[in-house]
Amino acid sequence: MTTNTAGTPGRFDTSTSRVVVAGVALAVCIVLLMFVISTSMMQEVMGYSQRIEARVPTFFVRMAALVAAIVAAFYMITGLSWYKRNKVAIAPWLFLAIGLAFFMVYVIVPIFQSVSYSFTKWNGLYDIDGVWTGTWVGLHNYKVLLDDPNFYTSLWNNLLWLVLFMLAVPVGLFIALFLNQTVTGIRIYKSLFFFPFVISQVVVGLIFAWAYNPEFGLLSEIWSWFFCETKPNFMGNMTRVCSVDPPSILGDEVYATYGVIAAGLWPQVAYCMILYLTGLNNVSTELIEAARLDGAKGWKMLWHVVLPQLKPATFIAIIVTVIGALRSFDMVATMTRGGPFGSTNVLAYYMYDQAVGEGVGRYGYGSAIATVLFVIMLVYISYFLWRMYQDEVEAR
């Protein structure tokens, strides 16, 4: 298949010199890496190592050697004959290689680790010799989980989040429809509505926690216009006396979760709104005109003409909202820390709380909760991936 008769290299031949040079460089890098690692170990054994001063240079040497090794490996592979012949098939994988490696190390492997920890009782510590301190307990953690009222509370709250968070989609749509007009300064209004999505979830959580505060919050201020008066107390200081106490939303196990979800909805509505606003830009004006000529207006227009054209936006809005509901961790952490007495826990926060939080250190149990959450998410993600795949097949 090649015409390599006079010693001139053909398209698909191995570039020998290149492979040799890159191969030597790769070997050097590997030797250097092993050498540096083993010497730095030696130094620690010999007691030379001075904390940071010692680590910084070897760290840089190691990193430089690692990067050089990767570059050399690429250079070598691209010089090989089989690579040249199968370029189209292999090239994407080469580009993906580093990303895949990180995905393996930081996502795939931990999933398996975490599932395996869920069969153990472990406080998260290794002893001084680096030996794992846990014990294998089989399905014990799952049995305890089935008997744990906090687990069912978390599961129920997760469901509440999923259902109520969906409100963000229609509300976002109506705000988008409302803002989709040409008035002077509409950009300012749009950015104001989008504002909650820009600020951090933690800040949103704090703002709402303050607003809910029964002592000095916005809600209790409004409440006191109707039910409270300010009177001097026993010591002559002014104090508020209410005929009906202001609601302690985050302090009451019945309302607390709804309070947290409402706070989470605020930025989520803004997100859905912006998705619909961009979607509305692409709605065909001709179709609207045609529908109008045919006498469609109001709800009919919205339902039969506008919404079908917004289908991609709706799809994405639902996806991000479901994901948002499932990872509701930060709102719970900042607003209630799962309290009062665990009534606002969701699975993600309960897992954190049992394993990592405040040194509780039930890593095995936390991993069991994580595994349950993972299985729930897996069902949803599989459906999502299947939908995506179907769409792509149709598009072909």
Next chain:
Amino acid sequence: MINKFTRMAMAATIGGMLSTAALASDLVITFDDLNPDKKAAYDAAVEAFKAANPDINVTANNGDREAHKDTIRNALQNDAPDVITWYPGNRMAPFVDPGLFMDISDLWASDPNLSANFNAIKPTMSRNGKQWGVPYSYYQWGVYYRKDIYDKLSLSEPKTWDELLGNCDALKEAGVTPFTIGTKYLWTAAGVFDYLNLRTNGYDVHNDLTAGKIKYTDPRIRATFAKWEEMLDRCSFVKTHATMSWQEAISPFANGDAAMYVMGNFSVGQYKDAGLTDEQIDFFQFPEITPGLARAEEAPADAFFIPAKAKNVENAKKFLAFVATPEVQAEWNKTIGQLPPNSAAAINTDDKFIVEGMETLSTAAGLAQFYDRDAPAAMAKAGMEGFQKFMLDPSTLDEVLESLDKVQAEVY
């Protein structure tokens, strides 16, 4: 060629290392309190140590107390400092048992100051007959109250449970909520529980409960909860306690809406920041419940430990011995308004709370660390959630106690 090059590089690295090692030795300290007075006391002690040891290159870190509870695990196992703060008692067990803290019994034995002046607290610092840390401070718990409110109603400090309930009736009559508390972060409720339990059942039951030897459904613990229910009923707490931190709970106290606070002595500075004066506030020991029971008190200590992976052990021991000296202990605790564990250290006699605290603790029959330090963290978390639930709705008592028994069976 390559070999020669790397060997040269290696020689240069090792050479560099040797020279830094020869010039000065290091000491890395990790502290965990950013509150202004605590930070000032720590910084002052570090400066004094630097002045006394100019050849030691000290790196003093400080971080948030709650975050430290999470980060210490990583710090002990990977990039360990030379000195780190943690809690003594059972709370140090998870790090002592796998060998992550260094045994410093030799320091306790060889340092005359440590071996002579720390007898009262030595058992707290010991596990398996060895000592693991050096305490720098501890403090009393008890009831802080508004003396001006008490005076106005002609009430006196209650010595017994009935006197306390009587005071509560009078306070409620006058429209004052007897107790303030903020249970958002849970542990404040454990203080109330501990005192009710110590006064109802005594020190041994407290220790047996936190050691997992007594069930929560035990009749003795139920008796404690019965007293608590009585307290909730006749002595009521501020209504919105579940949404407040302990600092936020000071505002009704400062405003005169509430008259008493079961708290630790670290809170006094905050009362004064809220505008109260020494004349307006005072302290009494939690009153007797079961007559004739030996009086035990809560006295949580804070301590320094040496991680087993510390690089500069000699310097770390030098720092621990320095922190233990009477002068440093006196100065440190004067700044933060707490008590020095060193019995030879002077206390601040201008501070009536310190004087009263010293008396309270030196006459106590036993010193408890605190529910969340004596019990393992996993038990403490569940237990304190249970206490909060009970406080919000006492009718859930059976449910709470049964679920705590389940956790207990799981944790120990």
